[in-house]
Amino acid sequence: xxxxxxxxxxxxxxxxxxxxxxxxxxxxxxxxxxxxxxxxxxxxxxxxxxxxxxxxxxxxxxxxxxxxxxxxxxxxxxxxxxxxxxxxxxxxxxxxxxx
Amino acid sequence: xxxxxxxxxxxxxxxxxxxxxxxxxxxxxxxxxxxxxxxxxxxxxxxxxxxxxxxxxxxxxxxxxxxxxxxxxxxxxxxxxxxxxxxxxxxxxxxxxxxxxxxxxxxxxxxxxxxxxxxxxxxxxxxxxxxxxxxxxxxxxxxxxxxxxxxxxxxxxxxxxxxxxxxxxxxxxxxxxxxxxxxxxxxxxxxxxxxxxxxxxxxxxxxxxxxxxxxxxxxxxxxxxxxxxxxxxxxxxxxxxxxxxxxxxxxxxxxxxxxxxxxxxxxxxxxxxxxxxxxxxxxxxxxxxxxxxxxxxxxxxxxxxxxxxxxxxxxxxxxxxxxxxxxxxxxxxxxxxxxxxxxxxxxxxxxxxxxxxxxxxxxxxxxxxxxxxxxxxxxxxxxx
Numbered sequence: 001x002x003x004x005x006x007x008x009x010x011x012x013x014x015x016x017x018x019x020x021x022x023x024x025x026x027x028x029x030x031x032x033x034x035x036x037x038x039x040x041x042x043x044x045x046x047x048x049x050x051x052x053x054x055x056x057x058x059x060x061x062x063x064x065x066x067x068x069x070x071x072x073x074x075x076x077x078x079x080x081x082x083x084x085x086x087x088x089x090x091x092x093x094x095x096x097x098x099x
Numbered sequence: 100x101x102x103x104x105x106x107x108x109x110x111x112x113x114x115x116x117x118x119x120x121x122x123x124x125x126x127x128x129x130x131x132x133x134x135x136x137x138x139x140x141x142x143x144x145x146x147x148x149x150x151x152x153x154x155x156x157x158x159x160x161x162x163x164x165x166x167x168x169x170x171x172x173x174x175x176x177x178x179x180x181x182x183x184x185x186x187x188x189x190x191x192x193x194x195x196x197x198x199x200x201x202x203x204x205x206x207x208x209x210x211x212x213x214x215x216x217x218x219x220x221x222x223x224x225x226x227x228x229x230x231x232x233x234x235x236x237x238x239x240x241x242x243x244x245x246x247x248x249x250x251x252x253x254x255x256x257x258x259x260x261x262x263x264x265x266x267x268x269x270x271x272x273x274x275x276x277x278x279x280x281x282x283x284x285x286x287x288x289x290x291x292x293x294x295x296x297x298x299x300x301x302x303x304x305x306x307x308x309x310x311x312x313x314x315x316x317x318x319x320x321x322x323x324x325x326x327x328x329x330x331x332x333x334x335x336x337x338x339x340x341x342x343x344x345x346x347x348x349x350x351x352x353x354x355x356x357x358x359x360x361x362x363x364x365x366x367x368x369x370x371x372x373x374x375x376x377x378x379x380x381x382x383x384x385x386x387x388x389x390x391x392x393x394x395x396x397x398x399x400x401x402x403x404x405x406x407x408x409x410x411x412x413x414x415x416x417x418x419x420x421x422x423x424x425x426x427x428x429x430x431x432x433x434x435x436x437x438x439x440x441x442x443x444x445x446x447x448x449x450x451x452x453x454x455x456x457x458x459x460x461x462x463x464x465x466x467x468x469x470x471x472x473x474x475x476x477x478x479x480x481x482x483x
Contacts, residue, residue, distance in 0.1 A: 008312060010313070010315040010316040011316070013316045014291075016190070016191045016301065017190075017191075017316075018191075018291045018299050019299060019301075020299050
């Protein structure tokens with residue numbers, strides 16, 4: 001997918017809408033489904049990785065400072081990470097509030 | 100030869116790879132005979148006995164997605180159970196052939212013929228033919244595969260044949276030599292196919308932002324298959340001498356009154372036309388062979404000169420009128436000068452419609468229209 005699907009015309013679609021490129025679901029921004037996004041308070045984080053384990057979209061990745069951070073391109077804002085975090089380091093915040 | 104047997108022989112000659120079958124009257128003879136053909140080793144194909152019609156067509160979709168030439172047939176409630184999958188087969192642009200041995204939809208429960216089953220999936224996006232007799236059933240098996248598999252078409256095809264009236268009738272049928280069939284119908288070369296070496300996705304999800312474009316692409320493709328439909332019939336005619344057209348006429352060119360029919364009753368109607376012509380009446384017949392894509396231009400060309408059209412429907416759209424009449428009215432509405440249209444629903448659930456019934460319908464329509472009723476609609480011959 002070289003451009004957002006909202007810009008595709010009907011003439012550009014493959015016959016039968018077949019997806020010819022394997023694995024291109026990774027290019028799909030599921031992140032814009034969310035209302036709430038996870039925000040990490042680093043001072044409370046114990047690096048246990050439960051957010052990483054429980055995230056149903058595998059949006060969490062370990063960064064160079066050894067913190068698990070949600071990739072907001074994929075995070076759908078389900079809040080499971082905040083619910084599972086044993087120290088309450090993750091809070092769900094309305095996405096618009098920080099804009 | 101029984102027409103159902105001829106249909107099965109045609110499927111054998113078309114060298115299909117996969118047959119998926121679930122029995123329902125009156126299509127059963129076709130798949131019964133095909134099961135014998137496969138069991139006898141006359142045809143190298145996979146014969147799937149599935150647990151429902153929903154599965155029968157699902158097997159066809161899966162097989163066609165791998166690049167197999169695929170066949171199934173059904174009737175009535177079976178088609179209703181398949182209906183979900185009919186939309187998927189066309190949306191995925193998978194060529195396959197389904198013969199529908201047309202039968203009434205319940206209730207009341209009935210096994211006899213009318214077009215209510217196929218009208219229930221009218222909008223499913225397949226190319227849809229109606230045939231008049233056994234020869235046309237046999238011929239359209241080859242036409243359908245060649246057409247549907249054409250790279251510029253890639254659509255599943257339905258051949259509608261009237262249940263019992265055609266399916267269980269024995270009539271002379273001219274079979275075509277296998278060498279000719281093999282030249283007319285080359286092996287299927289799919290554009291896309293499911294294969295582990297080249298992974299692709301079929302049937303993916305579409306958000307509202309792209310769904311309308313996907314449907315537009317499908318509709319444009321179906322509409323633009325029209326030249327290929329005509330070209331395929333022409334090639335078939337050049338091979339056999341039997342030429343088919345989207346709309347066919349009989350003594351219609353100079354007629355004031357035109358009967359419009361679809362399916363096997365067209366032959367009966369032509370007998371009625373002969374009878375009325377002998378009496379000096381200006382009556383002709385227009386037969387719809389192609390139901391989807393609807394041949395708007397051909398229909399206009401065949402009917403606009405007439406004073407009145409008597410449209411015969413073999414199905415009821417309960418709460419509206421006959422589905423063929425709806426389409427004919429839509430086709431002609433844009434013209435300032437257009438014939439009056441009288442719509443009869445006739446022959447539902449296999450009730451006989453004889454030549455004299457057609458004469459009576461023309462009589463009634465001409466009188467009603469003369470008296471100013473230009474949008475008449477009734478169920479013919481209903482008591483009470």
